[in-house]
Structure formats: C-alpha cells, structure tokens
Amino acid sequence: MTTSMNVSRRTFLTAAGAAGLVLGFRVPLSSGGGAALAGAGQADEITAWVVVRPDETVVIRIARSEMGQGTLTGLAQLVAEELDCDWVRVTTEYPTPGTNLARGKVWKSFATGGSRGIRGSHDYVREGGAAARQMLVTAAANAWGVAPTDCTTAKGVITHGATGRTTTYGRVAEAAAKLPVPDAVALKDPKDWSIAGQPLKRLDTADKLTGKQLYGTDLKLPGMLNAAIRQYPLFGAKLESFDASKVMGMPGVKKVVAVGDDAVAVIADKWWQAKTAIDALPVDWNEGPHAKVDSADITAMVADGLDAKDAFVAHQVGDAPVAIAASVKQVQATYSYPFQHHATMEPMNATALWTPDRCEVWCPTQNGESALGVAAEAAGLPAGKCDVYKTLLGGGFGRRGAGPVHDYVRQAVLIAKQMPGTPVKLLWTREEDMTHGAYHPITQCRLTAGLDDNGEITGLRVRISGQSILAGIMPGRLRAGMDPVTFQCLAPKGDHAISYGFPTLLVDHAMRNPHLRPGFWRGVNANQNVIYLECFMDELAHIAGQDPLAFRLKYMKDHPQSRAVLTAVADKAGWGTPAPKGVFRGLAHCNAFASYVAACAEVSVTPDGVVKIHRIVAATDPGHAVNPQQIAAQVEGSFVYGLSAMLMGECTVKDGRVEQQNFDTYEVMRIKDMPKVEAEVLPSGGFWGGVGEPTIAVAAPAVLNAIFAATGRRIRDFPLKNAGLRMA
Amino acid sequence: MAKINVNGRTVTVDADGATPLLWVLREYLDLTGAKYGCGIAACGACTVHVNGEAVRSCALPLEAVAATDKIVTIEGLSPDGSHPVQQAWLDLDVPQCGYCQTGMIMAAAALLAKNPKPTDADIDAEISNICRCGTYQRVRAGIHQAAGRKA
Ligand code: FES
Ligand code: FES
Numbered sequence: 001m002t003t004s005m006n007v008s009r010r011t012f013l014t015a016a017g018a019a020g021l022v023l024g025f026r027v028p029l030s031s032g033g034g035a036a037l038a039g040a041g042q043a044d045e046i047t048a049w050v051v052v053r054p055d056e057t058v059v060i061r062i063a064r065s066e067m068g069q070g071t072l073t074g075l076a077q078l079v080a081e082e083l084d085c086d087w088v089r090v091t092t093e094y095p096t097p098g099t100n101l102a103r104g105k106v107w108k109s110f111a112t113g114g115s116r117g118i119r120g121s122h123d124y125v126r127e128g129g130a131a132a133r134q135m136l137v138t139a140a141a142n143a144w145g146v147a148p149t150d151c152t153t154a155k156g157v158i159t160h161g162a163t164g165r166t167t168t169y170g171r172v173a174e175a176a177a178k179l180p181v182p183d184a185v186a187l188k189d190p191k192d193w194s195i196a197g198q199p200l201k202r203l204d205t206a207d208k209l210t211g212k213q214l215y216g217t218d219l220k221l222p223g224m225l226n227a228a229i230r231q232y233p234l235f236g237a238k239l240e241s242f243d244a245s246k247v248m249g250m251p252g253v254k255k256v257v258a259v260g261d262d263a264v265a266v267i268a269d270k271w272w273q274a275k276t277a278i279d280a281l282p283v284d285w286n287e288g289p290h291a292k293v294d295s296a297d298i299t300a301m302v303a304d305g306l307d308a309k310d311a312f313v314a315h316q317v318g319d320a321p322v323a324i325a326a327s328v329k330q331v332q333a334t335y336s337y338p339f340q341h342h343a344t345m346e347p348m349n350a351t352a353l354w355t356p357d358r359c360e361v362w363c364p365t366q367n368g369e370s371a372l373g374v375a376a377e378a379a380g381l382p383a384g385k386c387d388v389y390k391t392l393l394g395g396g397f398g399r400r401g402a403g404p405v406h407d408y409v410r411q412a413v414l415i416a417k418q419m420p421g422t423p424v425k426l427l428w429t430r431e432e433d434m435t436h437g438a439y440h441p442i443t444q445c446r447l448t449a450g451l452d453d454n455g456e457i458t459g460l461r462v463r464i465s466g467q468s469i470l471a472g473i474m475p476g477r478l479r480a481g482m483d484p485v486t487f488q489c490l491a492p493k494g495d496h497a498i499s500y501g502f503p504t505l506l507v508d509h510a511m512r513n514p515h516l517r518p519g520f521w522r523g524v525n526a527n528q529n530v531i532y533l534e535c536f537m538d539e540l541a542h543i544a545g546q547d548p549l550a551f552r553l554k555y556m557k558d559h560p561q562s563r564a565v566l567t568a569v570a571d572k573a574g575w576g577t578p579a580p581k582g583v584f585r586g587l588a589h590c591n592a593f594a595s596y597v598a599a600c601a602e603v604s605v606t607p608d609g610v611v612k613i614h615r616i617v618a619a620t621d622p623g624h625a626v627n628p629q630q631i632a633a634q635v636e637g638s639f640v641y642g643l644s645a646m647l648m649g650e651c652t653v654k655d656g657r658v659e660q661q662n663f664d665t666y667e668v669m670r671i672k673d674m675p676k677v678e679a680e681v682l683p684s685g686g687f688w689g690g691v692g693e694p695t696i697a698v699a700a701p702a703v704l705n706a707i708f709a710a711t712g713r714r715i716r717d718f719p720l721k722n723a724g725l726r727m728a
Numbered sequence: 729m730a731k732i733n734v735n736g737r738t739v740t741v742d743a744d745g746a747t748p749l750l751w752v753l754r755e756y757l758d759l760t761g762a763k764y765g766c767g768i769a770a771c772g773a774c775t776v777h778v779n780g781e782a783v784r785s786c787a788l789p790l791e792a793v794a795a796t797d798k799i800v801t802i803e804g805l806s807p808d809g810s811h812p813v814q815q816a817w818l819d820l821d822v823p824q825c826g827y828c829q830t831g832m833i834m835a836a837a838a839l840l841a842k843n844p845k846p847t848d849a850d851i852d853a854e855i856s857n858i859c860r861c862g863t864y865q866r867v868r869a870g871i872h873q874a875a876g877r878k879a
Contacts (some may be wrong), residue, residue, distance in 0.1 A: 201818075
C-alpha cells in the first residue's frame, strides 16, 4: 500500500552523479488549472472521499495532514469501515487545497491541529464511505434487476442473497460513479466495527524504512534551485542592508534577494552552496524595540501579573477569595513554565514555483488551506491561481499549523517570485529554525487554596499570568480581549473542562505578552495548566495528610470518566501497595482535547540528583478508539515530548534573541531517558476525543509528584535541570 | 573532483572538499534517505555507515573521505527493505513521522553488526539519535526483535 501526495503527478528521473545511483523520484506536480484532482469528474470517483479502480484498488482521500500521528490510517479505517471494502486494497491520497476550493470545499477542513483530525471529521468521512457503498450496491442491484436492500457487502464483494450472485466494487465502480450521491446514509454502530477500532498497522510505514519516503526537504523539481535564508536576529528587527557583492562569486551562487523586510536569502545551485554563501554575507539590521530584553525582564514582566488587579475571569464558582480567607488554613504556591521550541526533526522548508499567472508550492503543512492563503497573498495572485501540494511532515506539533505561522511558505514564494519560472526550494538551517519559532507561551501561576479543619478544600484560586497565543498570532479570535485557550483544563465546560468540583473556584488570567512569537505547541496550554493544578492538588493532599488518590477522588464525584481513568492507572500501577525499593509513585489526570487521560509514574532519585523514570502507566478514554495501537504510539510519543520540556527544555532570551540555536543547547530526551510506558486504551463510547495531545499533559505532573514522594522537594520552576536534577 | 565509494559503487563527485558528506549524498548523488536535522552531529538523522561504523554524515567533510572508505546509506542497507532491522521496524510500526528513522535504522544496524545481542544498557549507550515523535520505546523493542531474528 502506498500513499501518494496528490493524484496529479508525473514521474521524474533525476540524473545522478554516476550510473547506478540514479533514483526514480515521484514528484507531485500539478497538471495545471484548478481541476487538478484526477478523480474529479472522472469515472472512478464514487464520492469525493472514495475512488474505486477497475483493479479493485480503493483510494481513500484524506484532507487532514499526516505528520506522524497516524491520522491518515485512522481516517482511512473509518471510511473503509463504512465502505465495507477490502483493507489490503486501500491506498490514500491528499486532495489539494486548490481543488477543494474549486469544488466548493467538498472535503471541508484541512486543519490538522488540536487533536481534531478524527474527532472533527469522523461523521462526514464515514458518510463519504457509507454513501459510496450504497452507490456501489445500487449499481450492482440495477444491473441484476434486484432490490439494493437484498444485497450485502463484505471486503469489496457485493452478494445478492437470494440468487447467490456476486460482483466486485471494481466491476461496478464506473456505473456507481454515475449515480447520484445519496442525501442521507445510515452509519454503523461502532460495536459492529471490524476495520475501525482494530489495532491495524499504519498504511505509511514501508517507504519510511528505505529512504524512499519523500519529505519537503527531499523534493527535487526539474531545474530547481536552492535557497538558504538569514532572518531577523530577534523578533521585531528589520533588514537594513546587505552586500551581495561579497558572495556573488562564490560557487553555485545565482542571486541574493531580500525576503520581505526582515530576511535575506541566497539562491544557488545546491543548498550547501547557498548556506555557505549566506554565512559569509554581510548583513545590517535595524534591531527594533526589543534588543535590550533578557529572560530576567520577561520573568519580571510575567511575575507582575500574579498580583495584578485586572484579569480575565474564565471560571467562577461562588466567592473563592472570601471562602479562602475565612478558612482555617491557607496554602499558596507559585509555579512557572518557560518558552519551548517545537524542534520538529525536519526543519522548516517549502518549494515554490512562481510565474505571473500561477504559483505552486510544495510543502509540509498541518493546514493546506492556510498554506494556500499565505502563498496566494505572497504571490500577489488570487487563490484560484495557486495551489499547494502537501508533503509528509517530518513532525508538526503545531509549528506547521495555524495560518500565520506559515512564514516559511510566504518566504519561499517571495524568493521564487524573484526567479520567475524557476522552482526554488527554501530550507532553514536548524539554527534559523530554533531562533524563529512559534514558541510555547511563557506563563506563571499562583494557586491559593483554603483548607478546613478536616483538610477539605473550601476554595481554590488560580491566577495565570503570561502570554496569550491568540493575542500573539490570531488576535481576531480573542473574545473581548480574553484568550479562552489560556484556560485549557481549567475551563467550566467543553473539551478542556476542569475535572474537579470545588465549593468555590476562581480562575483568571493576567495577560502579559513578551515579544517572542507564541504558537500552538503540542498539548498547548494543557501542558503547564495540568502541572499547575495536579501538582498543587498533590501539595494540598500532603498538607491535609491524605492519600493523593483518595484526596483527588473526593472532588471528582461529577466526573465519572476522569475517575475511571485515574483509578485505572492507580490500580494497574499498584497504588497503595509497596513500590520496588527506592521507587516512588505520582499521579495526574485531566480532561483535554475531549479525552480523559491519567498517568501514574514510578520514579527514583539518587542523593546527588539523578532522576530515573522507571515506568509510566497511562490511561486514555477517547470515547471511540479508532486504532488502539496507534493511540498507544501517541501516548508513548507524547510522553517524550512533554517530559523533554519538563526535564530539559527551555528557550531563554538575551539581547532580545533566543539563545538556544541547536540540539546541543536545546536538549531533548534520548532513548536512554525513555521510561517504560504502559498505555491502556479504555474507550467508553458515546463521544469522540483526540489522542495526539491529551496525555502529554499528565506525564510531567505525574513524574513531578513522584519526585516529591521520593525527595520531599517540590519543584515549581522548569526545566528540572535548573533545579539540580538530571537524567542519568 | 573526489572519488568515493557509495553503496558498492565508486562515483566521482564535483563538490567542494568542505562539503559535508550528507550534502554530497543528498545533492550530488540524489540519495536523500539520510536527513538533515542539526548539521552539528547532535541528532543522528544523517547517520550512514562508513566502513561499518555509524557516522553522522553532516559533520564529515568530503575531503576527509578516502576513495577506499566504504559508505553505505539507507538506500544500500538492503536491496528490498529486508534487513532484520527494517523488518522489525515494519512489524512493530516503529516510525511516526519517519524523518529520524532512516538514521535510527542505520544506527541500530551498526550496533547489531558489532553486538548481535545488545542489552538495554548497550542500547542506551550506543543509540543517541533524536526522535521528536518519541518512538524510543518501539525503537528499543525493534532492536531486540531484530537481534532475535539474526540469531
Ligand atoms: S544532521 Fe547530522 S547529526 Fe543531526
Ligand atoms: S519518527 Fe518523527 S522524529 Fe522520529
């Protein structure tokens, strides 16, 4: 089974340096014009989601982007389930956003973020499969002169029960494609699923093992040139001047171009030549207003909001400040969470071909439609004269998601525009990538609770201070100035509702926005908010002299799914029974991205501060589980992402600049740091929750609570390496 | 002009001697399986074999490669994806985005060539490639599975 990037492509042979090293590259190219989707109007398209070929191949169209999270396989399972086709015949393809536009958004949203790939489209993609099945059956029934309702389907074969006649989807596809798409279809009860819900292998693995899989960085178009870029040294800086004459004679160099008002690029035959030249290029910058800002200034700016009078109130139950003040005991703690960088393994890149009347872009993006909009604007052309061909992403994690963070697409088009008719591939160095991120926002949090004589919580106050993602990159989505995304896992209701009930509660946000561009970073604000809440709950349990599990459960009476996942991890990990010698346990849970998740971590800490995370038991209730083994993979991976940040990740600022430039200073977990992860998938049915992000939020607080159990130390500032704790 | 031996063939490359082997492979030989992740030998995405050793090709200039050095890239690891590491990776659905995986596979294959039955501690000591998708648990299982097959 293969995955093609789009259906309109040609095969190119790229000449190599020597015989025997010639590789065939399948490069997606447009056939020109808006109707580039081969299936559109073609005989074999049954519905927009399903193409059946005469050789019985079933092509399932996937609008969302695959970036490692497995959405391509999961979405295909949902369509195939309703289609009743033979799974081994399934292949997938991406329609292009340009075609979506031309066809009246027949594939709806292309946005791939917020763990919404499946939960945001399960209904209409299943309908696309069910409608196709109905049309195929009707075509067969018409040919036989029988009623469609007397026919059954299995694995791509249609059977008429009374006569025993059979035919295949491939044989009736052409006739089916001519039938009208039904207005309404019935969907299967998930308990009858046989393809969805199964731990099937991914569809997109084989080429990733041999080097055949093409990423954006690997594209090679005929006549293509390569560009390396130097961008603004700090946010807010502008390009003043550069001296192209110093590098124009260097090997391979074709042109040196300004890219908008804040970057400069060298275009050369080879990328390494372009990179060598850009390193040698003299550039002057106007540093702008932030050149004197250091991390200490940002920390002070955020800390100022902890006591500020003005704040956006998101969640209020009773009068928490009064209840807390009247309590026998008050407890207060202040936590902080630093900037993080996405650090996708594949650095930002995009390839663009611009002519005065058409612009095409090949790029990794979590949102093809956003990329198209950005490309069209940069190209100075209407979107109908542009298109974007998505490549598999070498990681996304939010960096390639929201519209405004498609800076690499804008730049590629602005560069290609200065080379009309020549495709140019822009690739950022890791250093450019790390210093021009869309950073995990920086926040601090002051939590105050009142306890009564029995150690019961009388009220909780959560004051968040710090950066708003929406204010930074999507101010139009603020609600009367408030950023609702700030309150993930603390909200009164919705996909990120707090999973506790307290007698009184006040959650508010004093917005403080430093100059670094923020972005959606896998897990988004659940990351720090769950650390804040779940570590503080642990603090309260200890102060109240109560077991952290029993203490939590008292406030979770109205949260049955959260109770279920929390007790599941506690039971599986052996909470309440002795851990191995020197090993200590910690718990955390939350409701995030519409799923219910929990973790129990087992940790040991040596006297000189070496932390070992032995095991984390995790539970996820996503409502419906489309592919349990891929959900487990997301749990395992999310833990690495979240724990890397908590243990070692931090972007600091000096002279307005991000100090970390590469993986030598922005450290991340390696295999030696990996705990054993036992991922329990516990779908309770009845709802659709995300899986790529929710568990990221519970790994860190579970480990922190275990570290407290092991050492008696509460660490409230991250990463842990700053507190003298390190991995072996 | 330099002569190097890649995947069993000697080829002539017209690249500056300072060009890292990674970029020679990717831009002059169209062998794009080795990936660019950091350029400073910190991530392992560019791992290839040089005389059987796992080497981070982003930090190896062309001029430091001898004509007699035997370079093997992921494209040359097996003709058809049948190397035990590739097979184990397929069985266990190891890759997520996959970007790091060619380097990871080359590092794992080099480890197994030297140490057919690595312990967890051996793996911890020898495999330091970065995977931001966090596939480490399955990478470890894959190495053990591939070791079992080889035996
Ligand atoms: S690219 Fe060579 S080690 Fe990272
Ligand atoms: S699989 Fe994505 S970086 Fe390793």
